[in-house]
Amino acid sequence: MDTTTLAAFLAVDLLLVVTPGADWAYAISAGLRGRSVVPAVTGLLVGHTAYALAAVAGLAVIMASSPTALTVLTAAGAGYLLWLGWGVLRQPTVPAAAGESAAAGGSAAASRVQVMLKGAGTSGLNPKALLLYFSLFPQFIEPATGWPVAAQTGLLSTVHLTACAVVYLTVGVLARTLLSTRPSAARAVTRVSGAMMLLIGALLLAECLAG
Numbered sequence: 183m184d185t186t187t188l189a190a191f192l193a194v195d196l197l198l199v200v201t202p203g204a205d206w207a208y209a210i211s212a213g214l215r216g217r218s219v220v221p222a223v224t225g226l227l228v229g230h231t232a233y234a235l236a237a238v239a240g241l242a243v244i245m246a247s248s249p250t251a252l253t254v255l256t257a258a259g260a261g262y263l264l265w266l267g268w269g270v271l272r273q274p275t276v277p278a279a280a281g282e283s284a285a286a287g288g289s290a291a292a293s294r295v296q297v298m299l300k301g302a303g304t305s306g307l308n309p310k311a312l313l314l315y316f317s318l319f320p321q322f323i324e325p326a327t328g329w330p331v332a333a334q335t336g337l338l339s340t341v342h343l344t345a346c347a348v349v350y351l352t353v354g355v356l357a358r359t360l361l362s363t364r365p366s367a368a369r370a371v372t373r374v375s376g377a378m379m380l381l382i383g384a385l386l387l388a389e390c391l392a393g
Contacts, residue, residue: 184327191322192341198314198337199345204382206262207375208304209350211270212297213357214372221294223350226299231348232306234339237315238332253390260386262307266300270372313340 205226212222306310323334357371 186385187322187324188337191318191338192345193319195342195345198318199342202378204304204308204379205346205350206353207270207378208266208301209354210357210375211372213354215297217293217352218297219358221298223297223299223354224352225303226305227343227347228298229308230311230343231300231339233311233315234336234343236252237319237339237341238335240332256389258307258388260383260390262303263379263383263386263392266304267376267381267383270376270379283375286336306390309365315339 208226209219209222212218319335319338322338323331327334
């Protein structure tokens with residue numbers, strides 16, 4: 183795989199990653215919690231890594247040829263996003279005061295784990311990530327180059343995961359920096375994030391019903 187192909191993939195992949203979606207919404211919500219940005223992004227990357235491993239193993243191709251499997255995955259992702267979005271709308275995140283952070287020290291570790299698990303669920307149950315792997319990746323894989331397909335898929339997956347890490351960390355940190363001292367703005371952005379999750383979940387569910 184030459185550098186020109188890799189650069190072309192990176193350009194297309196970045197366009198997809200910087201497009202706001204469920205991952206963005208979750209990163210923004212996590213950013214408003216202060217220290218939960220890194221665990222949240224780690225969780226998002228765990229979900230994407232699971233798809234990357236599936237793609238390397240060839241499972242993405244198998245699922246692409248099975249409409250039933252894709253429908254089940256889509257329905258699961260839609261249900262999870264609807265549940266998560268409703269929770270965000272019902273209890274919008276408000277930046278915590280400095281004293282509150284110290285008081286919550288006993289449950290900080292558990293909270294970080296929960297944030298990471300929710301992040302993994304957000305990206306791991308999003309069929310759009312699966313669609314990325316089996317619809318975009320094959321366009322940049324060149325079997326004639328001598329590289330094994332698995333190795334090329336692994337390289338493209340690494341580039342994609344790196345792009346996700348950079349973009350989602352930036353989104354979360356900017357949300358924390360710009361909104362942490364503006365509670366009213368934080369509530370508004372959180373509600374928009376929750377509404378975005380609900381909308382994406384509803385659209386995915388509609389796709390299942392239409393199919």
